[in-house]
Amino acid sequence: MPQAYAYTAFGGPEVETFLDLPKPSPGPGQVLIKVRAAGVNPVDWKKRTGYRPQGAPAPALPAVFGGEAAGVVELIGPGVTGIAVGDEVFGQTVAGAWAEWALLPAELTARRPPSVSFEDAATLPIAAATAHDALVQLALPAGATLLIIGVGGGVGVAAAQIARIQGLTVIGTASAGKKDFVESLDVVPVEYGEGVADRVRAAAPQGVDGILDLVGGHALEEEVAGLLSDRTKLVSAADRETVARLGGAPVARLRTRAVLDQVAAWVADGLLNPRVVEVFPLPEAAQALHRVEGGHARGKVVLTNPA
Template sequence: MPKAYVFTRYGGPEAEALVEQDRPSPGPGQVLVAVRAAGVNPVDWKQRTGYRRPGAAARDLPAVFGNEVAGVVEGTGPGVTGFAVGDEVFGSPVAGAYAEYVLLPTTVTAHKPAALSFTDAATLPVAAATAYDALHQLGLPSGATLLITGAGGGVGVAATQIGHVLGLRVIGVASEAKKDFVESLDAVHVPSGTGLAERLRSVAPDGVDGVLDLVGGGVLEAAATLLSDRTKLITGADRETVARLGGAGIERARTAAVLDAVAGLVVDGRLRPFVTGTYPLDRAAEALRTVEEGHVRGKIVIEVAR
């Protein structure tokens, strides 16, 4: 039977398990995909603790980990057009990605360009698409200055690069250990930690034009001090604090069109996924721990051998 990596209850790593489960059958508007790669993101372990996006329904347990995947179509459900068996695709699964087989809704599934690897494609539906949505939500003009907190993580790395595509000057907050990495992305690095507000003022004495926060809490509050227009303050980490500060959460489009756009940037060489580690499915626990520890540069991917 096909394998999947799941959490059996809400809690810590002790709730995780590699299990066998029936191969799913696609329903209306869905495709069955044989997984080749699944991206690993902080939201994955957070969901294990009970976190849900605003408006999201509770998941049935055991629940498969993962929110982005790439693979090959093995079957199509009723009413599906534009996809056929054998197509190479990537997107956001119906219920988890760390598995040998998953279902994808066609509304958030895109054809994988031949020049894009499965591993790189699996990094795009969450991190790169979130970054793309966030920067288009901010709508900053070319030449503007963008501050990104958490610039060394998956979303931050993608946002930094997409910011340059849009002609923005980027300042990135990240740990001192990620200084060289952030600067390699042509961003001005500001080390996180005590005294952040003062360090930010030293590199942007006139403030910034927009803030993309991926950390929340005190880091978000420090970043907000550089903005005169709080409508240009958005977060993917702390909606409660950002609302108090006059900003907003990231608004996700969750469309195939966005997936096509970010895939095109990768193929064109303007967006690098920066996959820094890959793991087989039977080592999914190690992959998840690497991300949960919070010190990953770029992206971690689970690869499924075929």
């Protein structure tokens, strides 16, 4: 039976395990892929602890980790159009990606451009698509200044590059240890911690025109949000309650195939680099998740399966 990495209860790493699960069958509007690569994201370990976005139902346990994957279509369900068996695709998953097989909703599945690796494609449905949607929502004009709170993670890395494609100046907060990495993104780095708002003002004496928050909590509420007078230009992918209280809004996800096609096209054209920094085989899923949960990854972590 196919192997999948899952959590059997809510808690810490002790609830993680490999399971032998039946090969899924695609339902209406779904495709089944043989997984070649799957992204690892902070939301994966957060869901294991019991976190879920506001309004989202609790997952049935055991739950397979992972929300994004790239692979080869093996079966298509009723009503699926525009995708065929044998297509190399990527997209968000129905119920887990860290497995030999995964189900994807057809409307959130796109073809992989030949010049985009499976590893890069697998990082796009969550991080890059979220970054794309946030910048659509902010709608800043070319020449404006964007502050990204927490620029060093997967969403921040993608958002910084997409913002530069749009002609924005980007300032990003990150740990001191990520200074060189942030500068490599053509972003002005600002160190986290006490006095960060003053350091942002020094880096952007003309002010900031928009804020994308990827951290939430104290970093958003007490330190940085006061830099922005127009709170309609404040969006968060990390803290729905705090951003709403401050007059901003959570990132509104578009969740369409067109968004996936766009971010993949940027990768194919060399305008967007997903910055895959570590690749682990599926049997090392625990180590991959530990890297992300520890906050040490400078970019994206990916799991792979053999062809």
